[in-house]
Every structure is written in structure tokens, then in C-alpha cells.
Amino acid sequence: MDHEKIAALVPALNEEKTLGSLIPEIQRWLPHVIVVDDGSTDQTAEVSKKNGAHVIVHPKNLGKGMALRSGFQYLLEKDFEGCVILDGDGQHSPQDLPSFITAVQDPKVGVVVGNRMGETATMPFVRRLTNRFMSFALSRLLQEEIPDTQCGFKFVRSDLLRVLELKASKYEIESEVLIEAKRRGFRIVSVPVHTIYGDQKSSIHPLRDTYLFLRLLYARRRHLRYEKRS
Numbered sequence: 001m002d003h004e005k006i007a008a009l010v011p012a013l014n015e016e017k018t019l020g021s022l023i024p025e026i027q028r029w030l031p032h033v034i035v036v037d038d039g040s041t042d043q044t045a046e047v048s049k050k051n052g053a054h055v056i057v058h059p060k061n062l063g064k065g066m067a068l069r070s071g072f073q074y075l076l077e078k079d080f081e082g083c084v085i086l087d088g089d090g091q092h093s094p095q096d097l098p099s100f101i102t103a104v105q106d107p108k109v110g111v112v113v114g115n116r117m118g119e120t121a122t123m124p125f126v127r128r129l130t131n132r133f134m135s136f137a138l139s140r141l142l143q144e145e146i147p148d149t150q151c152g153f154k155f156v157r158s159d160l161l162r163v164l165e166l167k168a169s170k171y172e173i174e175s176e177v178l179i180e181a182k183r184r185g186f187r188i189v190s191v192p193v194h195t196i197y198g199d200q201k202s203s204i205h206p207l208r209d210t211y212l213f214l215r216l217l218y219a220r221r222r223h224l225r226y227e228k229r230s
Helices: 016-027 044-050 064-077 094-103 125-142 173-183 206-229
Strands: 006-012 033-038 054-058 082-085 109-115 154-157 187-192
Touching (some): 006 044, 006 064, 016 044, 016 094, 064 082, 064 173, 094 109, 125 173, 154 173
Parallel strands (some): 006 082, 033 054, 109 187
Antiparallel strands (some): 082 154
């Protein structure tokens, strides 16, 4: 797959401090950058436009799931063959992008997931615990080992985006994309990535997002069982 046909999709909320340096770094590997400004109150949109990104603006904060869904819709309208999703806070290193580009040359691969679990020493304890639990539970549901299901650094192929049935509006979308990929018969592969933990404040709420994850898992488990019986 030509890297010109792959866009970088960056959901962002109040990330004016990082996007000015992050976007040019991404463009070294992927020239097309789409930033979804999910209701920021700072200069996120202006900084992104100044650095050559296409910007989609949500007038108010709708959640990461809705930000990604807006980005997916734009990608399909513009006939990109896929996208690599990176967080806007600088947590994901653009230096890992070549690993994703290499992995997607296999047309059967629908999703490439970043795997941070080889470097967990700097990961906050609660997040590490939550990630391991969610990855274990989702891997069991999908009957496939995925080391880091909650990593937001991932590639999604447009062929999969066209058939996705997404309902998530927040962080549970990370799991929903994987469930849909498995359900539609696409391969899911993982590549090791670096994660940079600085002074950024996480928007993840462990209790709320764990509840949303469990609710999604319960609903999709019933759905998958019904499909198997049919």
C-alpha cells in the first residue's frame, strides 16, 4: 500500500502545545494528516491548520469515539485506503509509523494494533492493570491473543471501515473496532511501539471506561453467539 494512500488521523482535545511539533513529525512518513478537534477551548484547530493538517471541528466535546467516527467518514469520502490513528498529546511516537506501513502491505490485514506491553515500567499502574484486564477479556472473546487491545495507536483499513457498525462514542471504540474486524474476517496483527509518558493529563476515566468496556463486551458476546447459532 502506497503511503500516499494512508492518512494519519489524530483525535485531539486541547492539544495546541504538542500538535505544532507532532504534525511535522508525522508528515515525514504520512503526508496527509487529519486532525479532529473534539470541542477544544484552545488553539488546537488553528495550530493544526497552520502546520498543514486538514481539520474537522466538533463545536463541543463528543468523546474520542465520535471524533474517530467523524475522521473515518472523511477518509472514506476522500478515497484513502486506510489510516493510522495517533493521539494528539504526543504519547505516540511517529518514529513507529514505518512498522505500521510495513504490516499493512498484506491486504488481509484489517487492523494493526500498537503493543506497548513490552515497555510498561513508565506506564501508570492503574492504566497498566486496566489494559491487561481488558486485553485478556477481549482476547478471550475474540479467541485470538491481542497483547494491547486498548492501544490507541493503530491502523485501520478502509475496506473494514466501509462495513463497520460502530456505536461507541468514547474510549470503548478501541475494543469495538477489533470486535468488528474479527467479525468481518479481517486479520488483526500487533507491532511493538514506544509510548511517551510526560506530564499530559489522561482523559481516560478508569471506572467509567471500564464500565463502558464491560457493557460493550456483554452486548457483543450475545451478538456473536446469536450469529454463530444462525
